[in-house]
Amino acid sequence: xxxxxxxxxxxxxxxxxxxxxxxxxxxxxxxxxxxxxxxxxxxxxxxxxxxxxxxxxxxxxxxxxxxxxxxxxxxxxxxxxxxxxxxxxxxxxxxxxxxxxxxxxxxxxxxxxxxxxxxxxxxxxxxxxxxxxxxxxxxxxxxxxxxxxxxxxxxxxxxxxxxxxxxxxxxxxxxxxxxxxxxxxxxxxxxxxxxxxxxxxxxxxxxxxxxxxxxxxxxxxxxxxxxxxxxxxxxxxxxxxxxxxxxxxxxxxxxxxxxxxxxxxxxxxxxxxxxxxxxxxxxxxxxxxxxxxxxxxxxxxxxxxxxxxxxxxxxxxxxxxxxxxxxxxxxxxxxxxxxxxxxxxxxxxxxx
Amino acid sequence: xxxxxxxxxxxxxxxxxxxxxxxxxxxxxxxxxxxxxxxxxxxxxxxxxxxxxxxxxxxxxxxxxxxxxxxxxxxxxxxxxxxxxxxxxxxxxxxxxxxxxxxxxxxxxxxxxxxxxxxxxxxxxxxxxxxxxxxxxxxxxxxxxxxxxxxxxxxxxxxxxxxxxxxxxxxxxxxxxxxxxxxxxxxxxxxxxxxxxxxxxxxxxxxxxxxxxxxxxxxxxxxxxxxxxxxxxxxxxxxxxxxxxxxxxxxxxxxxxxxxxxxxxxxxxxxxxxxxxxxxxxxxxxxxxxxxxxxxxxxxxxxxxxxxxxxxxxxxxxxxxxxxxxxxxxxxxxxxxxxxxxxxxxxxxxxx
Numbered sequence: 001x002x003x004x005x006x007x008x009x010x011x012x013x014x015x016x017x018x019x020x021x022x023x024x025x026x027x028x029x030x031x032x033x034x035x036x037x038x039x040x041x042x043x044x045x046x047x048x049x050x051x052x053x054x055x056x057x058x059x060x061x062x063x064x065x066x067x068x069x070x071x072x073x074x075x076x077x078x079x080x081x082x083x084x085x086x087x088x089x090x091x092x093x094x095x096x097x098x099x100x101x102x103x104x105x106x107x108x109x110x111x112x113x114x115x116x117x118x119x120x121x122x123x124x125x126x127x128x129x130x131x132x133x134x135x136x137x138x139x140x141x142x143x144x145x146x147x148x149x150x151x152x153x154x155x156x157x158x159x160x161x162x163x164x165x166x167x168x169x170x171x172x173x174x175x176x177x178x179x180x181x182x183x184x185x186x187x188x189x190x191x192x193x194x195x196x197x198x199x200x201x202x203x204x205x206x207x208x209x210x211x212x213x214x215x216x217x218x219x220x221x222x223x224x225x226x227x228x229x230x231x232x233x234x235x236x237x238x239x240x241x242x243x244x245x246x247x248x249x250x251x252x253x254x255x256x257x258x259x260x261x262x263x264x265x266x267x268x269x270x271x272x273x274x275x276x277x278x279x280x281x282x283x284x285x286x287x288x289x290x291x292x293x294x295x296x297x298x299x300x301x302x303x304x305x306x307x308x309x310x311x312x313x314x315x316x317x318x319x320x321x322x323x324x325x326x327x328x329x330x331x332x333x334x335x336x337x338x339x340x341x342x343x344x345x346x347x348x349x350x351x352x
Numbered sequence: 353x354x355x356x357x358x359x360x361x362x363x364x365x366x367x368x369x370x371x372x373x374x375x376x377x378x379x380x381x382x383x384x385x386x387x388x389x390x391x392x393x394x395x396x397x398x399x400x401x402x403x404x405x406x407x408x409x410x411x412x413x414x415x416x417x418x419x420x421x422x423x424x425x426x427x428x429x430x431x432x433x434x435x436x437x438x439x440x441x442x443x444x445x446x447x448x449x450x451x452x453x454x455x456x457x458x459x460x461x462x463x464x465x466x467x468x469x470x471x472x473x474x475x476x477x478x479x480x481x482x483x484x485x486x487x488x489x490x491x492x493x494x495x496x497x498x499x500x501x502x503x504x505x506x507x508x509x510x511x512x513x514x515x516x517x518x519x520x521x522x523x524x525x526x527x528x529x530x531x532x533x534x535x536x537x538x539x540x541x542x543x544x545x546x547x548x549x550x551x552x553x554x555x556x557x558x559x560x561x562x563x564x565x566x567x568x569x570x571x572x573x574x575x576x577x578x579x580x581x582x583x584x585x586x587x588x589x590x591x592x593x594x595x596x597x598x599x600x601x602x603x604x605x606x607x608x609x610x611x612x613x614x615x616x617x618x619x620x621x622x623x624x625x626x627x628x629x630x631x632x633x634x635x636x637x638x639x640x641x642x643x644x645x646x647x648x649x650x651x652x653x654x655x656x657x658x659x660x661x662x663x664x665x666x667x668x669x670x671x672x673x674x675x676x677x678x679x680x681x682x683x684x685x686x687x688x689x690x691x692x693x694x695x696x697x698x699x700x701x702x703x704x
Binding site: 035036039043063071072077080081084085088093094095096097098100117131134138252255278279282283284285 | 387388391395415423424429432433436437440445446447448449450452469483486490604607630631634635636637
């Protein structure tokens with residue numbers, strides 16, 4: 001390239017300033033006439049800005065990867081929507097990996113850091129295995145993990161606090177006078193299922209209610225399965241007066257089944273979801289839900305990553321994002337707002 | 353690299369087969385013990401697989417970019433969820449660009465194709481300007497555009513058919529006996545606003561209903577603005593018996609306002625949305641909505657891209673995805689399903 005066309009020879013050929021050439025080649029806003037002249041001159045001179053060649057020199061790719069199980073999951077999407085602009089503003093492109101919840105795919109992503117196709121990786125593993133830990137040790141680029149990691153793992157880490165989140169919901173239901181509070185959970189061999197189940201039991205103790213196995217029904221983290229679990233619980237414990245659901249989809253299933261069974265929400269049975277997805281505000285009655293701060297976790301992870309990319313070499317950091325309870329009609333009996341304020345469901349849809 | 357460590361010297365040092373080394377270095381599933389041995393040997397020998405160096409040689413980055421206005425928009429997300437696995441299966445990574453609906457950002461993405469950081473680009477421009485067309489001409493890599501492009505533009509193109517979509521909805525409402533069918537639209541200076549407004553007028557003519565300006569209210573493509581527009585329309589035309597809404601968020605706003613006004617849906621006023629987002633199934637009553645096939649458009653775009661990447665050099669192709677009307681409770685008066693079948697809202701949420 002040393003004897004090839006340069007920014008100077010292009011400027012000369014195009015009859016514009018060097019600054020203009022630089023603007024055009026860097027894709028900055030420039031008058032169309034100038035863009036045309038510069039591109040024509042660059043083409044005539046055989047000039048190709050080659051990102052690959054440049055990054056070989058600088059050993060920087062200006063790319064960061066975000067790896068999660070499924071971009072269709074609203075929690076991951078909320079993270080992505082925060083991570084993307086933080087990285088973009090700092091000049092990094094985002095490479096997206098969807099691992100389909102396959103552990104081997106997650107390991108593959110970690111391993112491929114050695115290929116230097118990105119400068120760093122933000123990852124939401126489903127559960128951290130031995131193989132993850134080995135690959136983390138070997139990682140040749142900064143990694144930020146969103147989720148639980150074993151004590152002592154040397155990695156930047158951002159966590160939710162579902163235990164406090166469940167406690168917020170149980171305290172709220174108890175304060176409303178509910179005493180037969182059921183729990184509809186996902187499988188106990190998943191990280192969220194185990195954590196949310198344990199937190200439910202603990203939170204009941206906190207308000208002085210006994211733990212009653214009959215009030216717990218295990219289904220799966222989906223709407224149909226959630227509904228089926230609620231139907232079984234209603235059969236077994238007809239006097240249940242509140243349902244703590246382990247996510248919003250289960251809670252939507254609960255609303256379906258309670259409506260079909262003629263139980264009023266919240267008068268007869270109050271319902272709380274978890275994750276505070278867009279669906280919570282769209283349902284009717286609108287759904288009270290525990291936010292585990294997906295957006296905030298995404299932002300925190302992106303900021304930790306930028307610190308590392310800018311040379312930060314301190315000790316690994318742990319950021320825990322506090323949960324909050326968003327109270328809506330399914331527990332509060334509040335009237336449905338006629339004109340909701342600007343909200344997360346309030347988005348433009350204009351793809352023609 | 354010629355005298356540096358090779359797959360053979362690593363295999364020798366690690367005491368494993370060459371095939372095992374290859375598997376590990378390519379990130380394929382391998383026994384942990386083997387991974388450990390190979391990584392240790394590779395480290396000792398100072399071996400670094402360098403994707404940048406390899407891609408410089410092959411002139412391939414194995415990356416494809418997807419550029420759209422906002423990844424939070426459910427229509428774009430539905431596209432992304434199809435594009436990602438198609439590319440992944442073919443060995444391509446996905447680079448995500450969110451342009452925030454800024455035309456200069458879209459041009460920038462097109463321009464940066466010259467940098468060769470991706471092998472191709474799938475783009476959803478808000479509207480195609482002169483500057484887009486110039487950059488498309490200059491593009492040094494294959495481009496697929498999802499959306500409308502001017503007649504004669506030489507680019508692979510995937511389109512929706514909102515005109516037929518609106519017609520499906522109006523035909524349905526007319527068949528239900530509705531004769532005062534209002535239209536709640538977004539701004540007419542947007543591509544979807546203009547197209548959907550014209551289609552409404554044409555579809556009315558198709559069923560022999562007169563076009564009545566009083567029945568049309570322009571708001572914006574958001575829930576609160578949609579609700580406000582509906583309130584104005586109800587004031588002006590109290591006998592309206594159906595609402596064609598230009599997207600699902602407007603339709604959710606319509607449900608809010610109709611409920612507050614004591615109008616039953618669908619008995620008094622039937623409501624149809626557009627885009628068939630997850631919110632349509634989650635709302636109550638659940639929302640009939642016109643699907644413009646976002647998922648199908650994403651898949652078609654990814655497949656056109658792969659054809660080009662695999663050397664296809666035929667004429668530019670146009671794929672038009674047919675719309676379909678998804679009938680739910682807001683027009684049909686159908687009972688709400690107790691146990692919905694596997695559906696698009698039926699997703700796992702388990703980010704702890």
